[in-house]
Every structure is written in structure tokens, then in C-alpha cells.
Amino acid sequence: MQSPIPVITEHPNHTDIIKRLPNAWTTWPRDNSSVNSHVLAAQDTPKRYQKNKLRWPKRSVVFISDPHADALAFEASLIAAGVAERKKKAGLGHLTLTKKGKRSEIIVGGDCLDKGPSNLELLRSVKQLYKLKARVTLLAGNHDLRLLMGLLALARKKDVGNQHFFVRMGKKVVPLFREVFDEYLADTKWDKKIPDEDSCRELLFPGDDWFKAFPFHAAGFLTAEGIDREVRKMESKNHSFEKHCLSAGLSLRQIYATSLKCQQLFLHKKGEFNWFFRKMELVAKRGSFLFLHAGLDDSMGLMLLKNGTKYANKAFHQNLKRRDLFSFYYSSIANTFRTKYRDADLPLTHRGVHAIHKAGIHVVVQGHINRQEGQRVTIKKGLVHVEADITLDCHSRSAEGLNGYGIGATLIDKNVGIVGLSCDYPTAKVMTATELQGIYAESL
Numbered sequence: 001m002q003s004p005i006p007v008i009t010e011h012p013n014h015t016d017i018i019k020r021l022p023n024a025w026t027t028w029p030r031d032n033s034s035v036n037s038h039v040l041a042a043q044d045t046p047k048r049y050q051k052n053k054l055r056w057p058k059r060s061v062v063f064i065s066d067p068h069a070d071a072l073a074f075e076a077s078l079i080a081a082g083v084a085e086r087k088k089k090a091g092l093g094h095l096t097l098t099k100k101g102k103r104s105e106i107i108v109g110g111d112c113l114d115k116g117p118s119n120l121e122l123l124r125s126v127k128q129l130y131k132l133k134a135r136v137t138l139l140a141g142n143h144d145l146r147l148l149m150g151l152l153a154l155a156r157k158k159d160v161g162n163q164h165f166f167v168r169m170g171k172k173v174v175p176l177f178r179e180v181f182d183e184y185l186a187d188t189k190w191d192k193k194i195p196d197e198d199s200c201r202e203l204l205f206p207g208d209d210w211f212k213a214f215p216f217h218a219a220g221f222l223t224a225e226g227i228d229r230e231v232r233k234m235e236s237k238n239h240s241f242e243k244h245c246l247s248a249g250l251s252l253r254q255i256y257a258t259s260l261k262c263q264q265l266f267l268h269k270k271g272e273f274n275w276f277f278r279k280m281e282l283v284a285k286r287g288s289f290l291f292l293h294a295g296l297d298d299s300m301g302l303m304l305l306k307n308g309t310k311y312a313n314k315a316f317h318q319n320l321k322r323r324d325l326f327s328f329y330y331s332s333i334a335n336t337f338r339t340k341y342r343d344a345d346l347p348l349t350h351r352g353v354h355a356i357h358k359a360g361i362h363v364v365v366q367g368h369i370n371r372q373e374g375q376r377v378t379i380k381k382g383l384v385h386v387e388a389d390i391t392l393d394c395h396s397r398s399a400e401g402l403n404g405y406g407i408g409a410t411l412i413d414k415n416v417g418i419v420g421l422s423c424d425y426p427t428a429k430v431m432t433a434t435e436l437q438g439i440y441a442e443s444l
Contacts, residue, residue: 012405014085017076020407020423028420028431033373035439054362054437056414057105057286059135063410065109065293065367066141068393069175071121073406077392078106080421081409083134092121097132106134107284109367109388110141110293110337112276115395116175120183123273130275140280140316140337141293141367147173148277148320149329151263154203160217161326164206166259170237171244177258178248180265190257200256205238221330226344282316282336285309288362289412295339295366295380298352299332305359312336340369341380353382362440365410372400374429375410375420377436379443384436386410390422 028034062081067074071092078084083101086094106129112122129136146169153165181190194200211231218227245255265271283304284291290309303312312333319328328334332346339345367389376387391397392406408422418436420429 012072012076014079017079017407020404021080021421022423022425022427024426025419025428025430028377028418028429028435033371033376034420034429035377054433054440055287055360056433057289057412058414059286060100060104061107061286061289061291061412062104063107063109063291063365063388063412064392064408065139066111066370066389066392067108067122068111068115068143068396069113069117069119069122070115070393070395070405071118071125073392073394074122075125076405076407077409078129080407080423081411092118093124093128095125095128095132097134101134104135105137105286107137107291108139109291109365110139111143111367111389112138112141113147113176114143114172115393116179117394118179119176120179123276127275130279136279137281137284137291138276138279139284139291139293139367140282142338143172144276144280145329145334145337147176147262148266149325151259151267153325154259155263155267156323156325158207159326160210160213161324163210164214164234165325165329166204167206167237167241168234170241174244174248174250177245177250177255177262180261181250181254181258184261184265185254185257191253194253194257197252200252201242203256204252204259205241206234211235217326218330221327223344223346225342226330229344277320280316281313282333283309283312285361286412287414288360289365290356290361290363291365293337293366294368295336295341295345295348295364295385296352296356296383297332297335297339297346297348298355299346300336301348301352301355301359303332304361305355308359337368348381348383350382356383363436365412370396372402372424374408374422374425375418377418377431377439379439382443384440384443386418388420390420390424 062083064077075092075095083098083104083106084095085098087096108126112126113119149165150169153162156162214231215227242252266273266276268274316333319333322328335346341348363384363386365386365388369387370389370391371387372391374390378385378387388410390408391400391402394405397406402424411419417430417432
């Protein structure tokens with residue numbers, strides 16, 4: 001049974017938020033929790049690399065990733081970053097932009113959905129930023145796309161490549177379904193045209209022969225490790241998904257009815273959240289910095305070198321329109337919001353890193369890998385990464401023993417450098433342009 005999610009009913013004001021933030025800053029710590037311990041000191045940057053100057057974003061960037069349906073933490077992080085405030089009303093959904101907010105770009109690093117407790121309020125908070133005419137870039141996260149794959153698979157004819165996508169969403173999507181059912185269906189005749197429980201189970205779950213057929217279907221698309229991992233994951237989710245639904249008080253009939261409502265909300269032109277997937281981008285390049293949810297592989301590196309980020313984002317949306325969901329979800333494009341550089345993921349090798357550097361990308365800013373002591377700078381596969389998922393959502397914080405709601409953001413500014421702000425680290429971490437240049441040199 002899923003652990004209870006702590007819900008904060010009283011929304012903190014500006015003073016409450018500031019009290020939970022560090023009140024001092026330090027040079028980015030050289031400890032394992034903050035940066036590779038072996039990176040070069042800034043003054044040791046070889047002269048041959050001085051010509052490879054990092055280009056900083058023209059506009060200040062505020063990067064907030066993986067809010068995971070915690071609207072309170074998301075809005076508190078915007079306030080902590082100095083780009084928003086509440087002047088007139090308390091509570092969620094009443095932000096206004098500050099002068100800094102009007103000048104900056106806010107990049108939401110993906111994974112807005114799942115876990116809870118406030119999927120719908122989180123989406124409305126992001127939408128409010130658009131209404132305020134903030135410069136917002138919304139990136140695709142694996143949890144966001146997992147919902148889309150599940151809804152699309154249910155709407156299409158079953159085949160070996162797509163019939164597992166609904167159950168593949170797993171227990172973390174159940175809070176969203178609970179919210180949607182309670183808000184839109186609970187007081188209606190939702191069950192009027194919904195099939196019986198057994199029929200709904202057949203519609204939602206993969207067939208018995210899927211586990212034998214999928215490894216052959218996936219051969220040539222996934223690595224052997226990837227196929228094995230996918231089958232094992234589905235064996236677990238196939239066994240437990242209904243139990244998690246029942247634990248949340250939802251029958252499979254209610255889950256099926258809610259999924260139809262989610263299709264209407266997210267996929268139909270007039271749906272309240274139709275904008276969410278429509279505005280989403282795969283990657284955003286600002287100067288020498290590439291913002292994305294997870295990471296890169298060789299194919300994506302070559303695509304970025306040859307065609308650029310506009311092409312990658314267009315390919316992302318074009319592929320979402322394809323009937324073949326399998327080919328999209330296990331492609332290099334989707335690997336960009338899924339990879340953790342495991343053997344099961346598509347590989348990033350020296351060839352890909354060389355292409356990425358040649359494309360003018362020298363620093364990857366990512367979410368996806370949550371950290372408990374604020375942001376971390378690391379070198380992966382010879383490429384500098386800023387890990388900026390700092391465990392904002394209250395469900396993860398409760399499971400990991402972190403106190404209170406999460407607050408934090410990663411600030412990137414040509415005049416200051418990189419600032420890692422987190423309520424879980426005693427100081428703000430500041431890395432100057434010169435220090436980052438040294439780390440970039442180490443990666444080459």
C-alpha cells in the first residue's frame with residue numbers, strides 16, 4: 001500500500017518561505033555531494049582550453065525540475081528564486097511576476113505529474129505563468145510522457161508494441177486518477193456506459209501472450225538489458241497495478257472511466273489541459289547550455305550537431321502523432337527524457353560526446369535524478385552535467401526522510417554563474433564562470 005502523502009493545508013507566505021532557505025552563500029563545495037572530487041581547480045584550466053569559452057544564456061534562467069504534482073513546492077520555489085510573489089491573495093494560483101521574473105526565463109525541467117498530492121493544481125500553476133506572460137519553457141519528463149502513452153494506447157487498437165503502456169504508468173499515476181475522478185466524475189453518472197470490471201481489466205491490461213511476444217517485437221530496438229528490464233518491470237506492475245488502484249479506493253471501472261475523462265482533458269482540443277503536451281519541448285539550448293529532463297545518447301548528439309534543437313523539438317512532436325507508439329517510446333528521442341546512462345539505455349559514447357561538443361553544447365542541465373543535498377555538478381561520459389532535481393515533492397521527501405515541503409531552484413546567469421538554491425543544503429552554492437570553465441576543461 002502506498003505510504004500516505006503529507007498534505008499541507010496552510011499555504012506559506014513569503015516570510016515563511018525565506019525562513020526555510022539558506023541565508024548565506026559559499027563557493028560551490030568540492031565534496032562528493034556537490035561536485036566531482038577530482039575536477040580541476042579553476043586556476044588549473046589548461047591554456048589550450050581557454051579559447052573554448054563557455055557561452056552563457058543571454059537571459060537569466062531559473063530552472064525548476066521534477067515538481068511531481070506538488071504545487072505548493074513549485075510555487076514556493078518560484079518565490080524563492082525571486083521571479084514570483086503573492087501580493088493580494090494567499091494560497092495557490094495567485095502569483096504575480098516580479099521585475100526579475102519579467103526579465104528571466106523560467107524553464108520547467110519535466111515531471112510535472114505523478115506522486116501527488118496536487119497534479120491538477122500544479123498544472124494550473126504552470127498555466128498561470130503563461131497567463132502572466134512569463135517566458136516559460138516546459139520540457140518533457142518521463143512521468144509526463146508516460147501518462148500520454150497510456151492515454152494514447154487506450155485510444156488505439158491493441159498491438160504488441162503498445163498494449164502494456166497503460167499499466168506501465170504504475171502506482172505513481174494513481175493519485176492523478178484519484179484527483180480527476182473526485183473533481184470531474186464523483187457526482188455524475190460516470191458508470192452509465194462503462195463496461196463491467198472484467199471487461200475493463202481486459203481493456204487496461206496487456207494480454208497473456210504479451211510477455212512472450214514483446215522480446216521478439218523489441219529485438220533490434222532495445223538492448224538485451226533493456227528488453228529484460230522492461231519485461232521484469234511489467235511483470236511487477238501487471239501484478240500490483242490493480243492493488244494500488246483499490247488501495248486508493250478506485251475500482252477498474254472507475255479507472256477506465258477516469259482514463260476516458262483524462263483523454264478529454266489532455267488530448268481533446270477544448271480540454272482544460274490540452275496546452276500541456278502541446279507546449280512541451282524536448283530540449284532547450286541557451287548559449288553553451290542544453291536543458292533537458294534526463295540525458296543524451298549518440299544518435300541525439302549527432303541529430304543536434306546536424307540539425308539543431310529546433311529540429312529535435314519538431315521531431316519530438318511529429319513522432320507523438322505517429323500511430324506506432326512503440327517506435328517513439330523506445331527511440332533516441334524518448335531516451336532524452338528517460339535515460340540514466342544505464343546498460344539498458346541507449347549508449348552515449350565518445351563519438352556522441354564529440355558531436356555534442358561540436359554542436360556548441362558544453363553543459364547539460366537536467367532533472368530526473370533526485371538529490372537530497374541540493375544540486376550537484378558532475379562529469380558523465382565526458383560531458384558536464386548539472387543535476388538539478390532537488391526532491392521538491394512531498395511524497396518523495398516523506399519517503400526519503402526530508403522535512404517539510406521542498407523549496408529550491410537552479411539559477412544560471414552570465415554575471416553570477418550557477419547558483420544552487422535548496423532548503424536541504426545550509427548555504428546557496430555558487431559556481432563562477434571561471435570555475436565552471438575549469439570543470440568543462442576537465443571533461444574534454
